[in-house]
Amino acid sequence: MDKSIQRAVNTPVTPVGPRSAAPPVALMGATGTAMTPKEVMGILRRHIGMIVLLTMLGLVIGGGAWAVLRRTMPRYTARTHIEVMPPIQQDPTQISSVQPNRDIYYQFRATKAAQMTQQNMLQELLRNDTIRNTNWYRQFTEADSTGAGGEAEAVRKALRNLERNFRVTAPRDLTVIVVSMRCAESREAKTIVDTAVRLFLTEQREQARRDISAELAERRNQRDSIRRALDTIEQSLESIRAGTRFARLNLTGRTNFRDYMDDKMADIEQRFSLYDSERGRLESIIETLRNRATAPEFDEVVREQIERDPIARQMRANIATMEPILERQLARFGGEHRVVKETRAALEQMHADLAYRQNEIAEIFRQSDYRNAQDQMTALTQQLDTVTRQLQEAQNEYKEIDRVRAEYARYEIQREEQQRLLEEMNMLIEKLNAMYSDPTIHKMRAAGLA
Template identity: 30%
Template sequence: MEQHRQNQRMPNRRDRPTGPRQPETNNALTPKDIIAILRRHVWLIISLTIIGFMIGGVSWFLLLRYSPKYSASTFIKVLSPAEKDPTAFGRGMATKDVQFGYRQSIAQLIRRPSNLSALLKRDKIQDTKWFKQFGEIKDKRLGKALKDLKKRFGVFADRDAEFVVVSMSCGDAKEAALIVNEMAKMFIATQGTTKRKEVAEKLARFNEQLARLEANLSAAERAMDEVRKRWGFMDLEEGSFESTTTITLNRLELEQNELFLEISEIAATVERFEEQVAGPIPTQVSQQIERDPIMLNLGQQLSAMEARLAGSLTKLGENHRVIRELQEQKKAIEQERELRRIEISERTRQANLNNAKDRLTILQDKYEQLEIIRKEAEATKRDYDLAIVQYKQRLAIRDERKERLNEIKRSIEKLKIMHDDPETPKVQFVGDAPVPLEVSSPKWQVFFPGGIFLGFMIGVGISFLIELLNDLVRTPRDVGRFLHVPLLGVIPDADDDDNAYDVDQFQVLRLAPYSFVSESYRRFRTNLKLSNAETNAKAFLISSAAAGDGRTTVAVNLAMAFVTENKKVLLIDANFWKPNLHTIFKENDSQDAETEQYESEFGLSTLLAGLCGYQEVIRPSGTEGLDIIDAGLLPVNPAELISGPQMEQLIKHQRQIYDYIIIDAPPVLLVGDVKTLAKYVDSTILVFNAATTRRGIAIRMVGELRTADANIAGCVLMAVKAMKGGYFAEQFKLYNELQKAQMAHSV
């Protein structure tokens, strides 16, 4: 059965889960990181801030005593750039932006190099101490003075007020005011002369235009007289009434139209009368016939005859001779009456027809005469219209020249007023600049806060520079940000723990079990177990990048942490170059020379070389549950021994006996044995020292182990300082309070 357990093969490493991998993290600084950096370097920042305050104060005092500056200023009032009508009340207005732009242009004019050079040539300016300080050579002195004046002389256009501020700074208060006043007066005078010269030039041009327009106006009036004489019309002036020719033509056309209508009516009457002559007697003619005296007499006779006939017929009968005579007389009267009616009808209709024809002839003759007169009027009207067109053309030319002449006269009057107007230059001198009573520079309100701010910013900059130049793996965040390896434990620096600072760190878990350092190892043990819960890992390899990183300390204390859980642990020292376990775990203090010889002869090297068995190399550590295999003598070929089958058989065999096997390996970057050992164990644990391990070395170590297909369970960060704003700043305080509470409760 024992042989069967020894021959069991280790599980396939590629089938085991490699443990949780931390997510990629952003390398940018977070607000929390920035605050932590500032807290860690708070005293540096405070010191530099105080130094900056002192430097600012000293600079202010020295400048105030040896190089004070006085600033004098005055105002130049800038009027609205809108053209003002001098004949009207009020002032021309412009928009606020236009006025501000005009003030800016005035400010630029004041600062022109030509104005500055002209200012320097004035006698009062050349007599100042400020001007004399630039030497005696005229050309060089003017150049230096101009260069210095550009720096010290300022012109500012106020946006809300109608002023341009002119200022000057120099070492003498009176000279500063003098320079400002001289510039303001010189510019006002120059601007007034320039503007009045411009007005005078405009006035001369307008007078020339006035003379030309008067000559052109006389020529236009002569052309109008020529049109009137040529056509013979004197009523060509445009007015509200029509001309005589037009009125006559309109009257003739109206009479002709009325006559045409009358002719049409007469022609229709003639046609109607012609139809009546050939047709039945119309009603009107019948009425005229009935009114004829003869017809009336015959009608009376006929009525009397009918009455007589009716009376005789009753008495005599129809066949009586008298009756027949009366009937014949009646018939004769009726025939005569009919003949008279026909005669009157024919005569009346013919007379009406003849009268209508005569009227038609008269009207037609009159229409022809009107047509002749109308054509003559139309010809006259055409001549009149042509004359009107020519006259209006010349009249428009005359009116245009006359209006232009009036405009020129008004403009000349305005320019004459503007030439003598004091507001023509658009700038006015408000008053002399007062002599400044206080220095303008230096001001303590600037130097003291400026020194404080500068010192503070330099302190902050140096703090961040220190942090950026420091490439150590110092914090858990550095592990996650740069290495991307699961962090299993963070061990604080023992100097920060009052309970562990004077204790042997190899056995701090046993000697100071209630210290925060010991609690950190126990937390590391718990995290390791949780990360390997699924794989049930039992063999662990502990390694670091370089010697002195705390690799052996972590291995020993991890073994102690497992032992406190009543686990059986085998601790193997595989560092042939610098073994430590034989000095940490001694059998007893009274060992003799023979025992020392035994310790030096038996160890892992002799076991791998086949010079001894397991029982000879495994020894107790002095702590129950913890056994040790020392490194033994340094072999000639350590790499070959590590890669041989004996090492793999050792781990397989002891896996059946011990709950955990912990191997203290040499540094990864110094020897290649670690890569071989990593193949025999379940998981590899890396140790980074916050005080010595650099990021590049740590990244290289992780990369080489992953290239060798090592199962990296995680890492441990050793010797982490409790920095201000760091990882353990509050942890120590809370843990100490908790320990005090537990001890009080246990008592």
């Protein structure tokens, strides 16, 4: 039982006198306002009939009103839902699934729900013959049957009714869009909901396919451009092969390949090095032979050649034979004898002939060696000039083939790049075709009829 609240009351001050036996005023008020359980039960017993009567009367009035409204203005709600898949463009060639972000997923569902209740979608729904044949739509046309203006007014009223009774929601914790419609007839509510879902899914599917078709057209144009570039590159490669005398232009991946030009260059450079070193050797020999040919005295090499001359050797032998004869004649006849003089003259002539022969042999030897060395130098110089010219031609040829191969390799790199792009483009087109054929291209699927 609730306790009474004691309040302070300003009472006038009474004179002090004899205390009466009556209870205080505050105590009397507190005792009078408090109710006991017995008093409460007494009140309920006295009014139980009224309580039951009013309750029954309320039930009867409410039930009757409900029955009248059900008969005169019934309200039925048809409800269905659309399954929304994650907004991820998944590769159709792969089976693995990707978990989307929950906030993005919800935002995607909310966007789809908002699109379904847009003005153009509701107008498209009202233009559908199935909806126009319903009693729900006829109630607006019967009220406004005055021609074109009446039709527009009927559409406006129907739109207003749809805005009140047509609901599309996207619950955060679910992966569906809930579509509901409330109207007087359950069958028509179901028809409106099913038609709205069908039209919306069809429009979304066609929109997604239009986007895919536009992208497919762009990708096909890109593929045709890549193919034309490949044809141009192939023509350039064929032109390079036809316009050069060199072979083996494709050296891609042949890191250890030794071309015939490498062998040719190595052979010419080896011969050039050999001839150049031989020329240096001949130059030193010619300088030595020139000094030997112009020297006033014979060196050891010339004297050795003179000693080897058989005629001079015979002449020395003859002189050696005549000298004993002259000595014997001098001893026998004296120095003034005719025979001695003839022998002495002959011996002197033999010495003169020997000296002349030695000088002649020395000059012949020195000049012949010098001229032979010069002739060798001339021949070697000609050979060196020939090799130098061949080396220059080989170097120019090597540069030319290197330039041709570099140009050929550049076109090959472009061809490989274009082929790779063509393969990627074909793969992308195949994926887009698979996506175009996908019935759930619009990332939605009807869960069933209302």
